[in-house]
Amino acid sequence: xxxxxxxxxxxxxxxxxxxxxxxxxxxxxxxxxxxxxxxxxxxxxxxxxxxxxxxxxxxxxxxxxxxxxxxxxxxxxxxxxxxxxxxxx
Amino acid sequence: xxxxxxxxxxxxxxxxxxxxxxxxxxxxxxxxxxxxxxxxxxxxxxxxxxxxxxxxxxxxxxxxxxxxxxxxxxxxxxxxxxxxxxxxxxxxxxxxxxxxxxxxxxxxxxxxxxxxxxxxxxxxxxxxxxxxxxxxxxxxxxxxxxxxxxxxxxxxxxxxxxxxxxxxxxxxxxxxxxxxxxxxxxxxxxxxxxxxxxxxxxxxxxxxxxxxxxxxxxxxxxxxxxxxxxxxxxxxxxxxxxxxxxxxxxxxxxxxxxxxxxxxxxxxxxxxxxxxxxxxxxxxxxxxxxxxxxxxxxxxxxxxxxxxxxx
Numbered sequence: 297x298x299x300x301x302x303x304x305x306x307x308x309x310x311x312x313x314x315x316x317x318x319x320x321x322x323x324x325x326x327x328x329x330x331x332x333x334x335x336x337x338x339x340x341x342x343x344x345x346x347x348x349x350x351x352x353x354x355x356x357x358x359x360x361x362x363x364x365x366x367x368x369x370x371x372x373x374x375x376x377x378x379x380x381x382x383x384x385x
Numbered sequence: 386x387x388x389x390x391x392x393x394x395x396x397x398x399x400x401x402x403x404x405x406x407x408x409x410x411x412x413x414x415x416x417x418x419x420x421x422x423x424x425x426x427x428x429x430x431x432x433x434x435x436x437x438x439x440x441x442x443x444x445x446x447x448x449x450x451x452x453x454x455x456x457x458x459x460x461x462x463x464x465x466x467x468x469x470x471x472x473x474x475x476x477x478x479x480x481x482x483x484x485x486x487x488x489x490x491x492x493x494x495x496x497x498x499x500x501x502x503x504x505x506x507x508x509x510x511x512x513x514x515x516x517x518x519x520x521x522x523x524x525x526x527x528x529x530x531x532x533x534x535x536x537x538x539x540x541x542x543x544x545x546x547x548x549x550x551x552x553x554x555x556x557x558x559x560x561x562x563x564x565x566x567x568x569x570x571x572x573x574x575x576x577x578x579x580x581x582x583x584x585x586x587x588x589x590x591x592x593x594x595x596x597x598x599x600x601x602x603x604x605x606x607x608x609x610x611x612x613x614x615x616x617x618x619x620x621x622x623x624x625x626x627x628x629x630x631x632x633x634x635x636x637x638x639x640x641x642x643x644x645x646x647x648x649x650x651x652x653x654x655x656x657x658x659x660x661x662x663x664x665x666x667x668x669x670x671x672x673x674x675x676x677x678x679x680x681x682x683x684x685x686x687x688x689x690x691x692x693x694x695x696x
Contacts, residue, residue: 306663329635
């Protein structure tokens with residue numbers, strides 16, 4: 297899978313956000329807020345083809361967690377990206 | 386003013402006009418039979434006699450028809466706040482197309498623009514060029530996109546100014562932006578209207594933030610060739626009592642975003658606009674005013690900003 301290339305992660309004040317242009321001129325654009333871990337992963341994964349195992353390994357490298365917890369968190373995060381339509385295709 | 390006051394440079398069969406808005410130059414080429422002061426009266430204060438300055442966009446106006454079949458191009462929108470359903474916005478590999486019918490007319494105006502809106506051709510309806518505001522509107526659409534790479538965004542706002550300082554009021558159509566500006570002019574000393582609908586916000590090279598009058602001001606004829614330092618941006622919401630609060634970071638960005646005029650279909654232009662607002666929220670106070678249409682609303686807003694400036 298890939299992250300969408302047309303979206304930009306922004307560090308605004310204390311928040312990490314992604315702004316999705318609303319397709320309607322009148323409508324509000326959607327703004328997603330990412331926590332620090334999600335934002336860090338977004339930066340690592342940008343422009344790359346990746347698997348669940350890549351995300352798990354990234355989490356294992358950065359945080360002191362066991363493999364089961366990392367795999368679990370990785371899965372949740374990918375689900376979140378998918379649910380918010382941040383993945384390509 | 387008589388016609389000879391208008392500075393024109395002949396280029397081929399077209400007269401070249403240079404309009405400077407927010408320190409950015411638009412070059413407009415009109416057919417020689419057309420008097421620019423009559424066709425674009427609100428642009429008169431922005432006319433320059435040379436092409437000095439940063440050229441961002443060229444618009445060539447023709448009275449011929451667009452010699453291209455665009456029925457196969459991708460339809461992006463069929464509705465506009467201004468033109469209702471007499472409007473289409475289309476896209477091909479190379480161009481954007483703006484198509485509209487004005488008033489009761491059956492004839493269509495078309496504009497073909499490069500993807501960054503730096504080069505545009507208008508195929509105008511000759512008999513409607515004086516009786517409608519289509520050309521001025523097309524130039525606004527063009528400027529709003531072409532200015533974005535130059536840290537400049539056209540915003541939907543009413544703006545008052547005093548002594549080189551500007552205060553911008555945002556809000557959905559019908560919220561009372563113009564009314565709130567009037568309340569400042571009536572109840573606070575020495576304020577004047579800068580623009581009532583579409584001012585240009587610009588971040589200068591030294592990172593200071595400026596707000597400029599433009600040739601587009603909605604129903605209020607206020608076309609001032611003036612830029613002032615932007616002190617505050619305030620979004621208005623109608624309410625049963627007046628209250629003011631400040632917005633920071635993400636909230637400040639979200640407060641401004643719906644009032645920017647970038648096309649939602651072009652992710653590059655939209656990202657450029659978002660980046661401008663991201664920088665503005667770091668440098669200019671952004672607030673929200675719940676308000677009634679009364680003098681106390683203006684005083685509440687002004688006092689909050691004045692207190693912030695002192696801190």
